[in-house]
Amino acid sequence: MPTGKARSARTPATPPGAPYNPSYGGRVSLVTSTLRPVTDADLQDFRTRFDQLGLYLQEQVKFDDRWVLLLGGRYDKSRADIDNRTTGVDKNVRDEEFTWNAGLAYLFDNGLTPYFSYSEFFLPVAEVNGRTGDPFEPEEGEQWEAGIKYQPPGFDGSFNLAVFELTQSNVRKNTSGGIQTQLGEVRTKGIEFEAVANVTERLSLTGSMTYLDAETTKSPRANERGKTPSQVADRMASLWAVYTFRGGPLDGLALGGGARYTGNSWGDNTETMEVPSYTLYDAMASYSWDAIKLQLNATNVTDKKFVATCDYYCWYGNRRNVTASLTYSW
Template identity: 40%
Template sequence: MDGYVATRSGTGTKTDTPLIETPQAISVVTQDQIQAQAAQSVSQATRYTSGVVGERNGADGRFDQVYVRGFLADQYLDSLRVASGTFAYTLVDPFNLERMEVLHGPASVLYGQASPGGVVNMVSKRPTTEPYQEMFVSTGSYGRVQSGIDVSGPLDKNKEFLYRLTASGYDVGSQVDHGDYQRVSIAPSLTWRPTNDTTITFQGTYQRDPKAGFYNQLLPNGVGTLFSTVNGRIPTSFYLGDPNYNIFKREYSSIGYLFEHRFDNVWTVRQNLRYTDNSTYTQAVYPQSNQTNITSIGRDAFSAAETLRTFAIDNQAEAKFATGPFQHMTLFGVDYQTGTNRASNGYLADVGSINALNPVYGITVPALDFDGASRQTFDQVGVYLQDQIKFDRWVALLGVRHDRADSRTVSTFDGTTFGTASTSDEATTKRGALLYKFDNGVAPYIQYTESFQPIIGASNRTLNPFKPTTGQQKEFGVKYQPDDKMLLTFAAFDLKQQNVVMQDPNDFRNRVQTGEIRSRGIEIEGKVQVDRSLTLLGAYTYLDLVNTNSEPDTLGKRPIGVPRNAASLWADYTFRSGVLDGFGLAAGVRYFGETAGDSMNTYNVPGVTLFDAALHYDLAGLGPQFKGFKFQLNASNLFDKTYVRLCQDSGCYYGMRRDVIATLRYRW
């Protein structure tokens, strides 16, 4: 998919459907946009997408989480769920992706275990029928050393066998002292096309993150970050832990396939399958609660090991047929996922204080006993039916699904079992939508949809498994796509979610559930390729998020971290003639409104406006010997704005400071 503007997506319907005919808000971030903006994560790639909040933890990059319409979105890879535990969180490297598709709103009818806020479906790079080769090297802020290679093409002259191999890695510091990141990723794939109607693509991934991030949540109530103390403010470079006891490492591997066979003009079957293994170990020193003196911050120690193994399969049968004047594309599906999550942890109180203005490191923390542990097995099976019906300019989308989810959690302390909990939940979810497509490219639509989401994991405090979340949404929208160079969308929605999982306001190591949150708002988004030289992106979001059923002290309060207003604009211009032929520049601005600083809404985190910029040059203009070379320079937060990105009851995070990345890319 070339350029910034997409015209089709399979995420909203699991079928190849034009975006203009899909009655739901969907945002597509193409590989060209990912590269142009030098996105280093999934959340960074969605910076210019409406309804989306990413990078909530600022410089803390352990978890690549994306919030859509106020709720943590589930992530899928090739339409199969990327499962995550408490710390065993799977990060997919954007260099391995062809594009990302954000489905706004509930998607359980097709995906089962899906957040009411939305789904981020990542589409991996597939083998190509024509030879393709690319490599890059990057350097920049914080001592960045990064490179990658992407090669693909046919293995035989009949193009029956196709291959692709992507591999990349980096070693980079961060704005926080002693906060480094390292990664090695390799993703091979092989496509076999025995006939014109049959395709199977085998996929594998291995990713090792020896340094996958660091815990650096600072003090609660904005002490020393939002609000100055008698001793001043905490520097953004301050590391609250200790390099002697800072480990967050992750190892992830997966293997699977994507199969499709077309029997005739009516029937097509597909089967997608993947097995994954994620092992994560972390140990950190963190601040004790209620700290207010930045020159003497009391700290405790924590360590955890978690292993998550999952298997997922999705079976689909698609039928295209007509009943009188009605054209049908009917999808029947059965999906199943199962897995085991093992987690153990240990704690040690009072390992020494630290001065944020003059930190001294080098403490010794003894090995912690993993006295608390849990083992959870889970299974979910879903049966779904969807019918896309076209009549003249009308498009109707009807769907229904039934899920059954079972889990069994065994909790131990000092090797002795003290609790066993089993849950079994069933739910039927529905979806109905109607769209009218005018000849001029305008397409208004209405939709109602529901969600059901079993949650992997259990409370670290009570070790009880979480209840499934449920959600309901009404949506009205208008899309405008007169040609394949422009897509403008407007959506207004009213969404409710029950049993919302969030971080424990009193303990960062724990997750809790609250009663109900209501999300209402509008999203406006536009992507326009004006001509060969100029591309424009724009987005605006208004979001009214409120607790409608919770404890009395938070009833009617806004959840943390999500602004009422957010907006962004990106412009990319390339000269196509004259002495500047091949030279381009881009600029972007992102506005993020104020957010609640704690669950009681006693104070707010101020909004911030950030500027991004990029320069790029096709070096072929220097002579034929430079054909295929392209240089690119990106700067995010160009003016190095210091700001607080998130505050919650347990502490605050600074936002990302200026980050400059220079990349030399070669394609042949």
């Protein structure tokens, strides 16, 4: 396959001095990173086989009617055979890892529940480094989280406030030329608030806010260290409301609406290309009678055109999307 993204172009058969009477020859493909014609050396045929086996065990216990303890462990073993059928170079990768998670919470009578949790993760990658041709290292990481949940007595709702820190190793990102490589280590600290409340029998609200501070703490490239990696928005927020009619001629009708906000992010790993923030609006309408429910959902109802994210290359977000569903329950 090409080492960079290829695009099609036409090669002029007449001198550039005849712009109003051009004559075009055959089509050629250009490598985007260098704008040179694609040669046979750029075209490679890969065949990859990937297998992964995971075994896990998890237990949750409650004791003294106050404490809740969660313990879990997982063992993963993977095999990736990456064969370059053009060059004849084969890569055989074998990875295995044991990860675990734990959580502890205390239940107060007044509805408060403080908690603490820790977890690890392991993700094998069946791809090769675009610069070196060597197989990628598995992505690994750990996360701890501390927070407090509150469910007020007599109130149909709950609130959750949490702080967390996530450390990820070997994160895959695109670099100059659109070639995918791995960063050394990314550390993300964050604060998150969530609320769910049935304000009345008819009105329910759901909202959340998140603040993230991500930093590349280790990297083989000096200009990436201490910078925010691509595709990490610094702030996110959402609010959703649903009003359900009870009784009368509109009994069974529900109307919902809300907004989603995504803050600024970077389109590269050196903080040189900024992706602007955006806000999207969604809506819902449903009607239920007996065991039948008809629902209509619309996302990005204003049909906003926006750039959702960039990682050297950029992608537009989804435009207006409307779906209808009919369900029957028994």
